Amino acid sequence: MVKAESALATQKKYFDPKWLIMGVIIGFLVIFQVFPLLYLVVKSFFPQGSFSLSAFKRVYTYKMNWDALKTTLITASATMVFGIIIAFPLAWLVGRTNLIGKKFFRTLFVTTYMVPPYVGAMAWMRLLNPTVGTINVILMKIFHLESSPFNIYSIGGLIWVLTGFYFPYAFITISRAMEKMDPSLEEASRISGASPLKTLAKITLPLMLPSIVAAALLVFVTAGSCYGIPSIVGVPGQIHTVTTRIIDFVYIGTQEGLTDATTLAVFLMLIANIVLYVSTFPLAKKQFITVSGKSTRPNIVDLGRWRIPITLVVVIFAVIVVVIPFLTVATTSLTVNLGKPFSLENITMRYWERIFTRKAILSSAKNSVVSATLAATFGMVVTSMMAYLLVRTKAKGRKIPDFLITVGSGTPSVVIALALIMTMSGKFVINIYNTLSIMVIAYMIKYMLMGMRTVVSALSQISPSLEEAAQISGAGWFRRMKDVTFKLIAPSFVAGWFLIFMPCFYELTMSTLLYSTNTKTLGYELFTYQTYHSQQTASALATAILIMVIFVNWLLSRLTKGKFSV
Amino acid sequence: MANITIQNVHKAFGEVVVLEDFSAEFRDGEFVTLLGPSGCGKTTMLRMIAGFEKPTRGTIKIGDRVVTSPDTFVPPERRDIGMVFQSYAVWPHMTVYENVAYPLRIKRIDRDTIQQKVEAVLEIVHLAQYAKRIPSQLSGGQQQRVALARALVAEPQLLLLDEPLSNLDAKLRDSMRFEIKEIQKALGITVVFVTHDQIEAMTMSDRVVVIYKGIIQQVGKPSEIYRFPANQFVADFVGKINFLHAMIDGTKLLINGTDQSLAYRGPLSGSVVVGIRPENIRFDSKSNDLTGTLLSQFYLGDVNDCRIDIGGQVIRVIAEPSTFETHKEGDVVKLRVEEFTTFMDDSFDDHQKIIT
CATH class of the missing domain: 3.40.50.300 (P-loop containing nucleotide triphosphate hydrolases)
Structure with a gap:
């Protein structure tokens, strides 16, 4: 007894504050992420308190739902295939050849990753609208066509827009893997007598295969769980996806509607997380082959006489996928009458004036800034601590928070929002529905992974002995974090902060489900203007967001000396 | 402190x-x-x-x-x-x-x-x-x-x-x-x-x-x-050492594969390993400690690094540089052992390490 007491006394004397902080954070994750998502799953199997598949049966016997499911699978698969077909050659050209302006192209394609996907939908809607779409009108004039050649409000249109905005996901994943690949593997093939093309086919491609698979599955999941694009270009043509169905069901507002939404959401969540989990297998297994400690300069393949033609193809691709949509949105924001061509008489600044003066927009912008700032700040606190737990301690289960954060990010936005609505509106003590808090929490669950990745990679590059040296010098945990560890990861911390801030700032999907009259956000505001009031105002907002994305990206690469952009 | x-x-x-x-x-x-x-x-x-x-x-x-x-x-x-x-x-x-x-x-x-x-x-x-x-x-x-x-x-x-x-x-x-x-x-x-x-x-x-x-x-x-x-282990890890397998016969250490022996006074008996540091072996034509065949020698300036076969067991000897001139490979050489230690044979096998 006496011994136990003295042990307690010494333990208390040297109490380590980090465990308390980590405990609080893990508690937070359990309450606001694990519980809601689990509740959603349980609820879909036990709709009336007892096990039953009736909800599934009802939802999936309804034809419209089956169609939505089919559309989701078709569009996501097609986007995945096209995305990879575009992304791999691009990544190779940019990373391994003497393509003209490859650095510029890299930045360009990476920047599109940061652009909200609905911007593309807005632009292509203007360009390929079956009756007044600019491209359609021009093509009809040139070729004297009876009817317009393209209709954006179709499955094809949906795939087109999805591919244009999700191939950068694959491009980034594949480029990074290619940068990490030991170039001497390719050099060994060249010295053995293989041509550059043969080397590409026999060495580079097989070694890249795990990353390509991972990239493909990532595109599949993100395209399948996207809401912004199908709601803008799908819904007007009566084309529904699982995400738009879920939001419809929630808007219906009845108990039955919620149950149906839950059932669909659980399906989407399970598919997304299983696919993402599976995609880490080939990567983890093959990593030892592709990753080498040394970072040598890759040998550059000379494109020879194909250099200029290939560069031209890439330029045309960039113009179609990036320049035209962005310009369309920008010009739309300046156009008085959308029915008339863009000319000097048809230009106005009134929509730009409106977005900076109208009270409703400003208050939504303020809400977005506040909630994105809070999400980014708390998100970085959470992820830094969890990254520290993962990298620096030997605590049992230290990988669990990392896993939770990964699952959160893999879970479609609609599902996160739905889960929070069902559990955080007073049914279980906590009621934060209709507040900014629920928005901040939803954003954190969805976007914390970006912060986690940056901090984990920064921490694993710092030798633990730097911290131990401070400890042996007499510094307690807070002190050595402040003096050594935090100082050394500060650039990554800032980068991580922006990587969480940006997508939260223009977030649409979760905001659509979680907003209240006082907590409208910029994304939601933009969406309502686009669908109901004024496309020009929406375009002005989108353009403003675009400019901000480009600026933040530039700031980030300056801040971290090119280590982080995206 | x-x-x-x-x-x-x-x-x-x-x-x-x-x-x-x-x-x-x-x-x-x-x-x-x-x-x-x-x-x-x-x-x-x-x-x-x-x-x-x-x-x-x-x-x-x-x-x-x-x-x-x-x-x-x-x-x-x-x-x-x-x-x-x-x-x-x-x-x-x-x-x-x-x-x-x-x-x-x-x-x-x-x-x-x-x-x-x-x-x-x-x-x-x-x-x-x-x-x-x-x-x-x-x-x-x-x-x-x-x-x-x-x-x-x-x-x-x-x-x-x-x-x-x-x-x-x-x-x-x-x-x-x-x-x-x-x-x-x-x-x-x-x-x-x-x-x-x-x-x-x-x-x-x-x-x-x-x-x-x-x-x-x-x-x-x-x-x-x-x-x-x-x-x-200690003998081998700290410095260089030769290990010769031997049997104890009263006050004699009989080197395996030969009829040569070293004088022994100590508590061990039976099968043993004799540890001799290379610098504790000297070429000495008047000595009766050990006799072997010179397999190879390398002139390093300050020493002559030799390999010597003693009844099938090869040992390394770090000899005076002058011996490089006076001996040639294939010679039968007489050796004086200045100091050695004896261990029980625990089938520790790092014999190759010292030779190569």
């Missing part, structure tokens, strides 16, 4: 036992080296003294203070220890001065005293003119001295050195060896030094603890360890 007492310290990571019932006492002001091949548990022992690892069981005392026991654990920052890490762990975002001043700042010592002490310790490690530099502007050896200065500045009772010389080039390693030893003598501080390099261990230590597979093999002065190794 302090004694270090380690009692029955046992450390296992899961199933893997790293240290088994380690007990040792390091005296005040003593330079003790933990020597062993990589993975033997020496660094783990050092990190347990520092407090970075907790032993599975056992007690560690620094002076009269129990720092680790089943019901006490003093975290590293409260142990008053200086430590130099293998990677130096000099903070890249602080100047040399800030790095060295850090332990004093933690103790909230006034600015003037800090300056005085930092300048004094930088003087000792010959870095006085580099105070304002940042570490990336320093060479490896200089960074290492920054780490040493930082470990010494707070006048700790104990200094821990974790393979501090292993990242330096050969010349710098030589000079740092002497510098560290000089500083230790001047300050009279207790030092625990971890290395896998037997030359560092021999030249710097008052006592050496040889560790293998988590178990202490031998503790003793460098000369004791070298001349009277406790077992075949």
Whole structure:
């Protein structure tokens, strides 16, 4: 007894504050992420308190739902295939050849990753609208066509827009893997007598295969769980996806509607997380082959006489996928009458004036800034601590928070929002529905992974002995974090902060489900203007967001000396 | 200054036992080296003294203070220890001065005293003119001295050195060896030094603890360890040695495969291994100790490095350089054995190591 007491006394004397902080954070994750998502799953199997598949049966016997499911699978698969077909050659050209302006192209394609996907939908809607779409009108004039050649409000249109905005996901994943690949593997093939093309086919491609698979599955999941694009270009043509169905069901507002939404959401969540989990297998297994400690300069393949033609193809691709949509949105924001061509008489600044003066927009912008700032700040606190737990301690289960954060990010936005609505509106003590808090929490669950990745990679590059040296010098945990560890990861911390801030700032999907009259956000505001009031105002907002994305990206690469952009 | 007492310290990571019932006492002001091949548990022992690892069981005392026991654990920052890490762990975002001043700042010592002490310790490690530099502007050896200065500045009772010389080039390693030893003598501080390099261990230590597979093999002065190794592992790990298999017959050691023998007085009997250091064998035409055939010889300037076949067992002899001229390969040579040790034959097989 006496011994136990003295042990307690010494333990208390040297109490380590980090465990308390980590405990609080893990508690937070359990309450606001694990519980809601689990509740959603349980609820879909036990709709009336007892096990039953009736909800599934009802939802999936309804034809419209089956169609939505089919559309989701078709569009996501097609986007995945096209995305990879575009992304791999691009990544190779940019990373391994003497393509003209490859650095510029890299930045360009990476920047599109940061652009909200609905911007593309807005632009292509203007360009390929079956009756007044600019491209359609021009093509009809040139070729004297009876009817317009393209209709954006179709499955094809949906795939087109999805591919244009999700191939950068694959491009980034594949480029990074290619940068990490030991170039001497390719050099060994060249010295053995293989041509550059043969080397590409026999060495580079097989070694890249795990990353390509991972990239493909990532595109599949993100395209399948996207809401912004199908709601803008799908819904007007009566084309529904699982995400738009879920939001419809929630808007219906009845108990039955919620149950149906839950059932669909659980399906989407399970598919997304299983696919993402599976995609880490080939990567983890093959990593030892592709990753080498040394970072040598890759040998550059000379494109020879194909250099200029290939560069031209890439330029045309960039113009179609990036320049035209962005310009369309920008010009739309300046156009008085959308029915008339863009000319000097048809230009106005009134929509730009409106977005900076109208009270409703400003208050939504303020809400977005506040909630994105809070999400980014708390998100970085959470992820830094969890990254520290993962990298620096030997605590049992230290990988669990990392896993939770990964699952959160893999879970479609609609599902996160739905889960929070069902559990955080007073049914279980906590009621934060209709507040900014629920928005901040939803954003954190969805976007914390970006912060986690940056901090984990920064921490694993710092030798633990730097911290131990401070400890042996007499510094307690807070002190050595402040003096050594935090100082050394500060650039990554800032980068991580922006990587969480940006997508939260223009977030649409979760905001659509979680907003209240006082907590409208910029994304939601933009969406309502686009669908109901004024496309020009929406375009002005989108353009403003675009400019901000480009600026933040530039700031980030300056801040971290090119280590982080995206 | 302090004694270090380690009692029955046992450390296992899961199933893997790293240290088994380690007990040792390091005296005040003593330079003790933990020597062993990589993975033997020496660094783990050092990190347990520092407090970075907790032993599975056992007690560690620094002076009269129990720092680790089943019901006490003093975290590293409260142990008053200086430590130099293998990677130096000099903070890249602080100047040399800030790095060295850090332990004093933690103790909230006034600015003037800090300056005085930092300048004094930088003087000792010959870095006085580099105070304002940042570490990336320093060479490896200089960074290492920054780490040493930082470990010494707070006048700790104990200094821990974790393979501090292993990242330096050969010349710098030589000079740092002497510098560290000089500083230790001047300050009279207790030092625990971890290395896998037997030359560092021999030249710097008052006592050496040889560790293998988590178990202490031998503790003793460098000369004791070298001349009277406790077992075949120690004999082989510290310095070079030939092992000849032999049988004991009364007062004779009969070398296997021959009718030659060496005189023996000792407690062992039966099948044994005779350990002879290459420099303890001399070419001597008047000697009757051993006779063999010269297989090969290499002239190295200061010595003649020979391989000699004795009844099927090959030994290495480091002979006078002049013997290279007087002997040729294939000659039958007579050898005088000046000193040898005898071990029970425990089928330890590292015989190849010395020959190649």
